[in-house]
Amino acid sequence: MRVSVVVPTYRRAWSLPYLLDGLSNQVVKPDEVIIVLKQSGDGSEEIIKRYEDRLNIKLLIQTRGYAISAYAMGIGEASGDVVLLIDDDAIPHPEWVQRYRQLFSELPSVGAIGGLSYKAYITNNSLQLTRDSLFGNEATSTALHRKPLRELIDYCRYLSISGLPGSRECKGGIFKSVLLSGMNMGFRRDAFEGLNLEKLYRGSRRAFLFEFLITYYIVRRGFESYHVIDEKKAPIVW
Numbered sequence: 001m002r003v004s005v006v007v008p009t010y011r012r013a014w015s016l017p018y019l020l021d022g023l024s025n026q027v028v029k030p031d032e033v034i035i036v037l038k039q040s041g042d043g044s045e046e047i048i049k050r051y052e053d054r055l056n057i058k059l060l061i062q063t064r065g066y067a068i069s070a071y072a073m074g075i076g077e078a079s080g081d082v083v084l085l086i087d088d089d090a091i092p093h094p095e096w097v098q099r100y101r102q103l104f105s106e107l108p109s110v111g112a113i114g115g116l117s118y119k120a121y122i123t124n125n126s127l128q129l130t131r132d133s134l135f136g137n138e139a140t141s142t143a144l145h146r147k148p149l150r151e152l153i154d155y156c157r158y159l160s161i162s163g164l165p166g167s168r169e170c171k172g173g174i175f176k177s178v179l180l181s182g183m184n185m186g187f188r189r190d191a192f193e194g195l196n197l198e199k200l201y202r203g204s205r206r207a208f209l210f211e212f213l214i215t216y217y218i219v220r221r222g223f224e225s226y227h228v229i230d231e232k233k234a235p236i237v238w
Contacts, residue, residue, distance in 0.1 A: 001101055004080030004189075005030045008062075008070030009088035013042040018127070020047070022091045024054040028098040030084070031056065034077050036070040038062040065198070068207035071182075072197045078189060085211075086237060087183040091120060091129070093236035100186045100235050103228060111191030111223025112215045114180035115235030129238050135181065140166045151219055152178060157227065159216055165209070173230025178215040180227065184237040185211060191218045 005023065009016065023033055033055045037044055039062075048059055058077060062070050075083055082104050086092060093099075096115075103113050117134040120127065140146050145162040152158035156170040157177035165179050195217045201207045215225040228234040 001082060001105065002031045002080040003028075003082050003084060003097055003101060004078035005033045005084045005086060005097075006036070006071065006074035006078060007033065007086055007088055008036045008038075008067060008074060009044060010038040010070075011040045011042050011044075012088040013044045013047055015089035016044060016047045018091050019086070019088060020051045020055065022094075022096070024051060025094055026092070026097045027095050028101060029055065030097050031080055032058055032078070034058045034060065034074045036060045036062050036074045038070065066205045066207070068197050068201040068204060068210060071207070071210070075189075075192065075197075081189060082186055083189050083192070084186040084235075085182045085184070090117075090183050091127075091238045096235045096237065099233060103226075103233065103235075104186070104188065107224075107226065109224050110188075110226055111218035111221065112178075112180060112185065112187040112225040113235070114177065114185040114225075114227045115237065116229055116231065117181060117184050118236065118238045120238035134183075137170065138167065139169050140164075149216075152216075155225075159212055165212065170227075170229075173233065174226050174228045176224060177227035178212055178219060178225050180211050180215050180225065182211045184235060185215075186235070187214065187218060188223070191221055191223045194221075 119130050119132040146160045146166045148158040156175040157167045157179040160166045
């Protein structure tokens with residue numbers, strides 16, 4: 001199973017070393033790391049070059065568009081069976097790639113998977129990794145407008161008929177969810193084929209909730225989407 005990692009980046013020269021060190025120190029390294037750089041003159045290019053002998057880096061220069069164009073470029077360039085998304089200011093656990101590979105191997109019907117995202121702090125140039133969750137796990141109201149879409153009736157975290165995200169009380173270390181985060185998620189490349197993100201988000205600067213749209217699309221194609229929160233199995237980033 002080949003694994004591609006896609007990283008859009010802009011004005012993050014200060015954080016790229018943390019990310020690239022984390023990817024370089026993976027127990028199982030990704031087959032390729034596709035970095036989509038929108039140039040800002042902050043020295044990101046020089047930092048990326050320092051890691052070219054430690055990672056198989058493909059550097060793409062983004063000359064137009066916003067975030068969604070960067071993701072579309074990176075995903076379009078990916079050759080892996082599985083594509084992992086991570087933010088340019090995130091730090092992956094040493095087993096991040098290995099755990100994604102294991103989960104996709106164990107769950108052949110799954111098209112998308114999300115992991116755990118924790119907070120990290122830098123104080124006086126000292127990095128502190130915590131177990132404080134970056135996202136909440138609160139259940140939403142049961143009002144009619146929060147009713148799940150038809151395909152997501154059995155999902156713990158879902159999109160509702162109003163388009164708003166919804167959540168029940170999720171139990172267990174792994175549960176069905178389409179509310180994954182682009183800072184730590186992966187999907188089978190063949191499950192994503194046919195989705196034109198740039199067309200859907202034409203003119204959008206922020207591409208709000210595009211991750212939810214990806215996972216919903218994957219579910220519509222007959223795959224399943226899971227969120228893994230068991231610390232022994234979950235892909236973790238800070």
